Amino acid sequence: MVENRPFLTFLAHVVxxxxxxxxxxxxxxxxVASTHDQSTFLxxxxxxxxxxxxxxxxxxxxxxxxPVPGAPPLTLMLKNSLVMALxxxxxKIAISILSAFAIVYxxxxxxxxxxxxxxxxxxxxxxVRIMPTFxxxxxxxxxxxxxxxxxPLIASATATFLFRQFFLTIPEELVEAARIDxxxxxxxxxxxxxPLSQTNIAALFVxxxxxxxxxxxxxxxxxxxxxxxxxxxxxxRMSDVADSDPQWNxxxxxxxxxxxxxxxxxxxxxxxxxxxxVEQEK
Amino acid sequence: MQTKRTTFRxxxxxxxxxxxxxxxTLVFFIWPAGQAVYQSFLREDPxxxxxxxVGLRNYIRLFDSAEYLASFETTVIFxxxxxxxxxxxxxxxxxxxxxxxxxxxxxxxxVVWPYAVAPAIAGILWWFMFxxxxxxxxxxxxxxxxxxxxxxxxxxxxxxxxxxxAWKQISYNFLFFVAGLQSIxxxLREAAAIDxxxxxxxxxxxxxxxxxxTTFFLLVxxxxxxxxxxxSTIDASTAGGPGQATTILVYKVYExxxxxxxxxxxxxxxxxxxxxxxxxTFIQFRFIERRVQY
Numbered sequence: 001m002v003e004n005r006p007f008l009t010f011l012a013h014v015v016x017x018x019x020x021x022x023x024x025x026x027x028x029x030x031x032v033a034s035t036h037d038q039s040t041f042l043x044x045x046x047x048x049x050x051x052x053x054x055x056x057x058x059x060x061x062x063x064x065x066x067p068v069p070g071a072p073p074l075t076l077m078l079k080n081s082l083v084m085a086l087x088x089x090x091x092k093i094a095i096s097i098l099s100a101f102a103i104v105y106x107x108x109x110x111x112x113x114x115x116x117x118x119x120x121x122x123x124x125x126x127x128v129r130i131m132p133t134f135x136x137x138x139x140x141x142x143x144x145x146x147x148x149x150x151x152p153l154i155a156s157a158t159a160t161f162l163f164r165q166f167f168l169t170i171p172e173e174l175v176e177a178a179r180i181d182x183x184x185x186x187x188x189x190x191x192x193x194x195p196l197s198q199t200n201i202a203a204l205f206v207x208x209x210x211x212x213x214x215x216x217x218x219x220x221x222x223x224x225x226x227x228x229x230x231x232x233x234x235x236x237r238m239s240d241v242a243d244s245d246p247q248w249n250x251x252x253x254x255x256x257x258x259x260x261x262x263x264x265x266x267x268x269x270x271x272x273x274x275x276x277x278v279e280q281e282k
Numbered sequence: 283m284q285t286k287r288t289t290f291r292x293x294x295x296x297x298x299x300x301x302x303x304x305x306x307t308l309v310f311f312i313w314p315a316g317q318a319v320y321q322s323f324l325r326e327d328p329x330x331x332x333x334x335x336v337g338l339r340n341y342i343r344l345f346d347s348a349e350y351l352a353s354f355e356t357t358v359i360f361x362x363x364x365x366x367x368x369x370x371x372x373x374x375x376x377x378x379x380x381x382x383x384x385x386x387x388x389x390x391x392x393v394v395w396p397y398a399v400a401p402a403i404a405g406i407l408w409w410f411m412f413x414x415x416x417x418x419x420x421x422x423x424x425x426x427x428x429x430x431x432x433x434x435x436x437x438x439x440x441x442x443x444x445x446x447x448a449w450k451q452i453s454y455n456f457l458f459f460v461a462g463l464q465s466i467x468x469x470l471r472e473a474a475a476i477d478x479x480x481x482x483x484x485x486x487x488x489x490x491x492x493x494x495x496t497t498f499f500l501l502v503x504x505x506x507x508x509x510x511x512x513x514s515t516i517d518a519s520t521a522g523g524p525g526q527a528t529t530i531l532v533y534k535v536y537e538x539x540x541x542x543x544x545x546x547x548x549x550x551x552x553x554x555x556x557x558x559x560x561x562x563t564f565i566q567f568r569f570i571e572r573r574v575q576y
Contacts, residue, residue: 003475012378013385019375020392023452026407027399029418033410046418095303102299107289114300121311129552131539132314132321155306175288185290214400216514221540232400236518239406252410255403262398270391274457277397 027259034058034253041248057253074254077231080149081258084219084230085212087150092159092208093201100163101189105175119157134221144225153218159204166200167193203276206269210262231258315556321549340550349526350534350551357509357530360444364512365504368448369455369497376459377485390460397453401511405518408446412438432520436527439520443528446519447512454507455500462496463489502566509558531555 029046036051061074102108103115133152142148170193178188219230229237235254239246266273325336344350379389396404411419412432420430432438466489474484513532516522522529522537529537532555539548 005481008481009381012381015374015378016382016389016393019371019378019452020389022371023393023396023449026404026411026449027396029411030407041416046416046421048418095306099300099303102296105286105290106292106296106299108293108296111296114304117312118300118303118307121307129311129314129318129556130536131545131548131552132317133310135317136310136314151306152310155303155310160303172287175286179288179290185292185295188290210398214398214402216400216402217517217536232402232514235406236402239409239518248410251406255406259399259403262400263395266395266398267391270394273397274394277454277457278461 027256030252030255033248034250034256036249038247038249053249057249058257061250061253061257072226072229072234074231074234074257076227077229077234078257078261080146080228081213081230081232082261083146084149084215085209087146088153088212088215089205089208091150091154092156093204095154096157096159097163097193097197097201100160100167101193103160104164104167105185105188118155118160121155121157130217130221137222142222144223144228146228148222149215149219149228149230150212153212153215159208162200162204163197166197170196199272199275202269203272205276206265206273207276209265213262318549318552318556321545322553323546324549325546336546340546341554344547344550344554352526353529353531353534356440356526356528360440360447360512360528360530361505361508363440363444364447364451364508365501367444368451369500369504371448372452372455373459373497375452376456376463377489379456379460380463390456393456394453396450399450400514401447401450402514402518404446404450405443405515408442408449409519412442432524434524436524439524439527443512443516443520446515447508450515451504451507455504458496458500459493462493466492499566502562506559506562509555 032047032050033041034057035054036047037053037056040047040051064073099118103111137143137148137152140148142151174192175188178192183191214232215230216232216236219228220233220236223229223233231254235251235258238254239251322340323335323337324333325340326333375389375393379386379393382389399407409432411417412430414420414431414433417430423430430438432442470488470492471484474488479487509530510532512530513536516528516530516533517536520528522533531551535548535551535555538544538551542548
């Protein structure tokens with residue numbers, strides 16, 4: 001702050017409080033909705049304060065499963081989301097740290113070509129090439145499987161790019177010392193590169209976990225079997241029932257539970273999250 | 283391209299290391315993208331029984347169709363509204379947080395968490411708040427005399443998806459604006475203050491111009507976000523309707539390809555979108571190469 005202006009500081013607080021309220025409003029409403037019973041919504045007005053139905057709603061969702069047609073129990077969907085997010089996260093980190101290592105620490109014919117091929121994918125979101133990718137996955141027999149859910153989303157250049165940038169900042173002396181001591185490339189990778197990349201891996205883990213958890217279109221196309229529904233797409237199915245009003249208390253309760261894991265990750269690993277986000281865009 | 287001065291020597295190990303990523307890239311990215319290009323020159327009947335080579339006719343037909351051009355227009359309106367709303371709000375919040383000393387981290391946490399909310403869920407939440415029969419915002423609007431119905435009114439539907447998408451993106455823009463503001467040297471602002479410039483003048487003549495790299499970067503990212511990532515927000519709330527009111531380009535690819543099974547046209551649309559993405563990436567990289575010093 002350059003000078004002390006109490007009025008401006010007060011104004012800034014007001015702006016921030018309004019901003020925080022705007023940001024929290026939809027989730028607060030969803031939470032309130034999940035604590036009332038179905039009849040509240042039929043009466044035509046939406047309360048602003050939580051009701052007393054909270055244990056019943058969440059108990060039903062997590063216990064026997066919400067009585068909503070077309071959706072499997074929420075616990076199953078949460079598990080599917082977790083598996084998918086973890087495969088995407090671990091897979092992406094593993095393959096990109098290896099390829100970035102090869103690209104930075106070796107000179108080999110075709111290096112530039114491979115680099116370019118990987119980097120073309122940098123911003124080619126799955127939404128843009130839906131049909132052909134779907135066809136490839138179908139031809140490989142990977143519909144309705146965890147592999148089909150996650151592997152097509154694994155290859156993306158962002159992580160490779162991040163690791164490459166980081167490796168370029170590792171001092172040359174370390175490689176030289178390692179070579180003089182007679183260490184081979186894989187030993188160098190295991191004993192030097194991996195420990196040095198720890199924070200980067202953790203930061204990337206946070207970002208990719210959120211990315212994987214929040215996937216929507218791809219799981220929707222790939223799964224026809226309820227056993228493989230993920231929670232984000234499952235909620236859409238629940239709110240989309242034909243010929244009747246959705247059971248909003250269950251839909252919103254499930255939405256709350258679906259938001260919880262990634263939001264907790266952001267709140268409790270904020271430092272890593274910010275690092276991952278800011279570095280990924282460089 | 284950069285490597286290390288000292289490198290390892292092996293004729294097979296680097297290939298082995300890049301093999302997994304290369305394989306996935308080729309099978310799930312390059313090959314489908316190539317297929318999309320190839321298919322965009324074909325016309326397939328809905329049952330997949332026969333295909334004919336039609337050259338550029340899929341493209342010509344697209345640019346002749348009023349529907350597709352309308353979808354272009356929708357995309358532009360949607361992108362401009364969402365990007366400006368979201369960036370404007372986050373800049374305001376970032377400037378406010380920049381004044382805070384002790385409470386800054388608390389406010390940051392409270393603004394940043396929606397990043398973790400899935401776009402599809404953001405769509406459902408806003409859809410719920412605007413529900414024509416019991417939504418809370420519909421109720422408020424009714425009190426001021428506006429009859430909201432996003433199921434019938436295209437402009438209402440557009441407002442809904444813009445709000446939901448902008449809401450979701452605030453946290454991201456906010457973080458980058460805060461980082462940008464912090465990187466502006468305090469001495470410049472102090473010098474301006476000594477010369478007698480008030481807070482508003484300081485913002486417009488010193489802070490905002492120095493923030494322009496961040497703003498430009500965010501602009502590209504936001505365009506990208508609204509054009510592609512908002513697919514789920516739209517599908518989960520308005521599903522492109524009513525009519526074609528919220529059918530942006532990427533939604534039309536999906537609608538024509540998956541629902542309408544018009545593969546040739548869908549592929550041609552994919553190709554057009556891919557060229558837009560590549561152009562955006564190129565712009566971004568040109569810009570970032572200049573800004574970041576290795």
